[in-house]
Amino acid sequence: MAKIRITKQFSFETGHALYGYDGKCRNVHGHSYKLSVTVIGEPITDTENVKYGMVIDFGDLKKIVKSEIVDQFDHATVFNQNTPHLELAKELQDRGHHVILVDYQPTSENMVIDFAEKINKHLPDHIKLHSLKLQETETSFAEWYASDN
Template sequence: MSQIRITKQFSFETGHALYGYDGKCKNVHGHSYRLDVTVIGIPISDSTHVKFGMVIDFGDLKKIVKEEIVDVFDHATVFNKNTPHIELAKELENRGHNVLLVDYQPTSEMMVIDFAVKIKKRLPKNIKLHSLKLQETATSFAEWFASDNE
């Protein structure tokens, strides 16, 4: 049977700042992110299976991505924990803000790599992550493809 790609779209609001950057993004600011998650697999061919004809139930994919990405990053502010932004992060946390400290510069490029690792760990064995597209603005996005990372 044919391999089929399916895509589910997600959106979330996240703030960040790029320490050491030479432009406006050095300041704390936010984006309305859109994340397209595409997986690839063979549709279930067992007609007695409750998910007959599906590569993966969209609801199952949604659960994985919501738990790993959306629920974590939505309305959070992301800082690289290996920069002086750690002081700002602690101050915001002390004031009740949702702060994420990551091991990387929180650019779209680095976030999409992080997301790929997290999603791949949760997918069933017969389903492969094909690609991610993280859209930061209406005209700017980063993409990750499994074929580029094998």
């Protein structure tokens, strides 16, 4: 049977700051991110299976990405845990804000790598993550491809 790629798209709002950066993005700011998740596999051929003809149920893929990415990052502020932003992070947390501390500079490039690792851990064995596209603005995005990694 043929390998088929399917894609599900997600949206979430996240703030971040790039410590040490020499432009405006060193300031705390946010984006309306769009994440496209593409997986590859063979459609189920068992006619008795309720998911007959599907590579993976879009709803099952949605549960994984929502739980691992969207629910975690939506309306959160992301800081590199190895920067002086820790003081600001603590102040925000003390005021009830959702803050995520990561061990990387929270660029789209690094976030898409993190997202690929998180999603891969939860996919069924017969489904492979093909690619991710994380769109930060209307004209700027980062892509991750399994074939490159």
